[in-house]
Amino acid sequence: MINTTEGGKTLKKSIILTSALITSLISINGASAADQTAARESSLKQQILNANSFITDSSIRDEKFQAMEQSPFAFFRATNYVYYSDLGNGVIPIPAEWKSTQNISTWIEGDAHTDNVGFFDNDKGEVKFDLNDFDESYIAPFYWDLIRFSTSIFLLCDETPNVSLSDQERSDLVSSFLQTYQDTLKEVNGNSSETSVQLDEGYLSSGFVQDQLRDAKSSDDKAKLLDKWTVTGSSGRTFDFSNSDLAPVSSGDYSAISANWNGYKSTIDSFVQSKPSSYFTIKDIARRLHSGLGSLGVDKYYVLIEGDSSSADDDEILEIKEQRLPSMFMEGSLSQSTYDSEFTNHAQRSSIAYLAEETEVDNHLGYMTFNNKSFRVRRISPWKEGIKAKDFNSKSDLEDFVKYSAKALAYAHARADKDYSTNFVDYNFEQGALDAIDVWPQFKTKVLAYSSDYYQQVKADYSLYEDLMNNGEIK
DSSP states (O other): OEEEEETTEEEEEOOOOOHHHHHHTTTSTTOOHHHHHHHHHHHHHHHHHHHTTTOOOHHHHHHHHHHTTSOHHHHHHHOHHHHHHHHHHSSSOOOHHHHHOSSOEEEEOSSOSGGGEEEEEOTTSOEEEEEOOOTTOEEEETHHHHHHHHHHHHHHHTSOTTOOOOHHHHHHHHHHHHHHHHHHHHHHTTTOGGGTOOEETTTSOSSHHHHHHHHHHHHOOHHHHHHHHEEEETTEEEEOTTSTTEEEOOHHHHHHHHHTHHHHHHTTHHHHHTSOTTTTOEEEEEEEOSOOSTTBTBOEEEEEEOOSSSSGGGOEEEEEEEOOOOGGGGGSOSOHHHHHHHOSSHHHHHHHHHHHHOSSOOTTOEEEEETTEEEEEEEOOTTOEEOOGGGOOSHHHHHHHHHHHHHHHHHHHHHTSTTTOTTTOOSOHHHHHHHHHHHSTTHHHHHHHHHHHHHHHHHHHHHHHHHHHHTTOOO
């Protein structure tokens, strides 16, 4: 227990400071534990305020800050920039050898955690289990994803109401995740099979993930998706603004989206040409509210389009989501000038990440610009569904989920090297990563230790965040 004094008040904080964090703060000569805690709290406050300064609507900012108080995992999901800052400043003590090794970078998810894998359909309507969020994706060392996802496994285990695991069982889950990731890279090394494999019902063996996928397939369809977000009346199908997660758009936003619609269509021209001329006709536009956590505050819209026929039953809903610079640039080693030379905007980068890391990507995937921002566009899948902590009922459920999450991550990393495009990664990533794992001393043991320590750090940071909120310093 550490006592600190702020504004004349003494605050008691149950803070766990990892040895790496203490080392990183040692620049304050002779700093006491209280000074170190105060320095960390000050740094968190500044990072959180800076990262969310783009949100001009105070009610949305308040909603996000309150959502971050729900749990340490919620805080972790919403502060990806803190994770990358800690990768760069030594809080997560990455060995110098790892940083200097060649041929270990590929397109990574960038915000890898257990809530960013789930179910959705591909361009053929086949439902699969895969990574589902590429807002933060870019080319970087593979272990950035591994440490972040492993940390999230520890955090997830704190939130499963029906399953209680010992510390050793939690560590075993992470070890299994890391071993499966390595084994999957070995499986596809040199044969490019990862470019066609997908974790669908036919691939999955009997178990928790397969059962969840089957439940999603049987309980969801396009009709239910349309019923959730729209209504039909004398003027046809429109968005249902009695849904509290939708709001009408301003006339300016409606005009801006409409005026730049052909720009989006030009990014998927071959698909547009394969469809009826009326397919992409805009029928209605809505603003999406209360969506996500890390991305809460970015502009997001839903667009209802005509679809294959004049029937209201085959209308499609497209998501238009603002994209920003990936948080991983907070780590400090990536080149901003290289990034700027590779992409015309952030949404183009995000769209390429989908194409690089997935198979059979939805044909609606494209991008557009308006209001001096860039937006990724994609179809809303009727089967888009995540796995929640309450869905797990046994240790074997978690083991099955971790196994297929590791496979999904490994396949994505392997697809995104020269197999996708030599313009971004011009080597065989699998071989480079496997060689590194073989020569780096105790790689998996270190990733386990880093993620376990960082899990404790996240809980400590969450406690500091609660103090900042209670004292009115985050607003």
